[in-house]
Amino acid sequence: MSILDKRQFFINGAWVDPIQATEFDVINPATEQSIATISMGSEADANAAVSAAKDAFPAFSRTTKQERVELLESIMVAYKKRYDEMASIITQEMGAPKVLSERAQAAVGIGHLQGFIDALKEYEFRQTTPSGDIIQREAIGVCGLITPWNWPMNQMVLKIAPALASGCTMVLKPSELTPLSAMLYAEILHEAGVPAGVFNLINGEGPVVGSALSRHPDVQMMSFTGSTRGGVAVSKDAAETVKRVALELGGKSPNIIFADSDVEKAVKRGTRHVFNNTGQSCNAPTRMLVERSAYDQAKDIAAKVAEQTEVGDPAEEGRHIGPLVSALQYERVQTLIQKGIDEGATLLAGGVGKPEGRNVGYFCKPTVFGDVNNDMTIAREEIFGPVLSIIPFDSEEEAIEIANDTPYGLAAYMDTGCEERAERVADQLRAGMVRINGSDISSGSPFGGYKMSGIGREGGHFGMDDFLEIKAISRP
Template sequence: MANVLRVNNPATGELIQEVKIHSEEEINQALKNGHDSFKRWRKVNAHERSRLLQRWSQLVQEHKEEIAKIMTLENGKPLKESLGEVDYATSYIDWYAEEAKRIYGRTIPASTESKRIIVSRQPIGLVAAITPWNFPAAMMTRKAAPALAAGCPFIVKPAVETPLTTMRLVELAHEAGIPTDVIQYVNGRGSVVGDLFTQSEYVRKISFTGSTPIGKQLIKNSADTVKHMTMELGGHAPLIIAEDADLDLAVQQTLITKYRNAGQTCVCANRIIVHENIVDQFAEKLAEEVKKLKVGNGLDSDTQIGPIINEKGYEKIVSQIEDAIDKGAEVLAGNQYDVNKDQGYYFVYPTVLKNVSADMVIMQEETFGPVAPIVSFKTLEEAIEIANSTPYGLAAYFFTNDYKTGTYIHDNLDFGIIGWNDGAPSGAHVPFGGMKESGLGREGSIEGIEPYLETKYLSIGNL
């Protein structure tokens, strides 16, 4: 049927559920309902908003196993990772439940004795969000929680591949007592819903996580109504390993950042940049560990690497591997596949490529797959040049035990998120976001609620 989304299990190709596509009339009505609810929700006191968010978090945790299974079925990631994502998702709700009570104003000393100046913050209005398939729970709560905490109604369009997780989270928010018009979801094709969001007079802010080209289009389409924007866009993360690095630690953390969710994350390492004196040793150690990773259905307890989300993603990965091999890259692990296009599943075994060079596509474009390309460097200046030679600036990683080397690398990397001897720097309590074409604004920490607030000042005269 043309008016439904078919949600399939990427590990088997089996149909999980058919989901109704909302019509333009239904989406516009949902936007109006959200706009109308703003008048009421903004007046709910911060302590009550906090209590409702806390109750939502509690319900999500009570349904943790159920939500994780839904996520694995529609996304493919190993169940252990899905369970971890539910915790990650609730950490944002918990954080912003507290931040709701900490939206402070201030007074400014006036320039005359007869005036008083007061600065206050108020919610921006209806927020429309578009979330990705790779983290269907955490990317939704990372946007919804600060919006609701600030007093903004929230409407979200989940990815067509993974709508079920978001739908269940919204249901639990309603069960927690958050009004149905204050948090809503709509299902549909991105181009259609995106246009409705950007054109709507009711939407005051758009929050988007996804590709840079789509983000740019959303920004352009929102210009006529001057909407506020938070954009978490593409990445092409470098991972630098200095000569003095602890190689065992570097290998362990590279496994974490590169192969989580089968490499289908915006912050996973895409370019492994290793000092020439240790590159052979590191590559061998990494390949040895990569060969141990278990590929399979995410519902199997021993699975560590799940499927690629769809054929388009699979073909991009394969084309990059083949291009690298054609140009001289050496395969140390992987370059194996388990594919059935008729049934609709695509597995790429975790791959390590050595002797990679700058002219290979994999060094120029984000892979979004379980492939680690390794390139060597002689000097730190060369490593920094390789790392920064991209229009993206989301995440970067480096490994060294020398504080001078570490300080130099940190100061010269043009990336918003940096891990020093740490392959997993994300968290609800830290500001997540990128530089250059990787986005606008930050999500998480105290910075994450700022984009949902307007600032106004009051000058009182004639005192």
């Protein structure tokens, strides 16, 4: 397979050479082989992109709502034409299995975009208060967007679409591990008719390009998805220019399973959810809290699910999971699995090392720990791998206490046969999203969390709010 040359950046409606070229290999995590060469941008490249976005802002911010609806609809048409190409690229660059890329990784590019189209059609940018004042919502300005590698299309659409819907211009810095999907999306946006300078793309490292965007005085808003550590860095860099910061960060989501639920179904679903995308999802229900009377049953079921979960080539058809995204991520997950063993958790399935027959690629064993307490490292830190920790509880009150005993608050899950309990417990969980009995949050509903899981919400009209300023106008 030939190595793709992707060393240019997309600035002001054209692919341009970097000001200072520093090459970087994009690695297929299943083969450990380079599939493309990109350039890592410099502060000068970031400045050029911001300048283009700044110049494009006055005209684009004055477009009508209907014009922006039509633009998003054009993007939808262009995206669908290149849908298969997007799914294939995500499989190659981040190791998502073919079925997952086609049915979920690429599919969210349609679902979320439609959510923003629907929200924009209904959004009121100008309202009058009972006292007669006019409340006007206006595009905030140039936005810096930083997206992660684990769900690349998901996070791009959740930032780019509301920025466009709001009338903002932007500079995107995707993860250097998964830049090819972002570069394809840049082509899609251009084909759809996004005006020159409205969308710009720079590849590079967070401490260089990301920091340059966060510190830039002409950037009015930063939207970041990634690690909590990265979010803190963006916030610190943005503080000097007092710009708005929206953050979607980590999670250590609890999954409370009460004995009055269909325990077998709940445990199977929860375990498979953790292993989905090889555990590389911020909202994965990695802490399974099980009522004591059903605890032994849950451990047996989860272990069997792990043993039956196949690990395979992401390019092949099938329901298997793929590799972790990089060598660095593989080593981090291995370290935390060993930490669980060392701290006394019972290894029920999986463990350290690669699955049998997978000597090449960053493959990891689906792993389940039992007899975990909430003070253990594997219950406190976001592992971002296919690792499940199962914790017992004796009462509803204890389940809530354990669930909330985390610095994160992104999502929470619950299975119970009692509707009143479901409502009662959901009200007490400190999380931005609560999913009951296998339900899911719809496109257009707010995605985001409490505490160290972030600031702000993404999706639908909630996601547009962060990209808008509010102006109050009085008149005699």
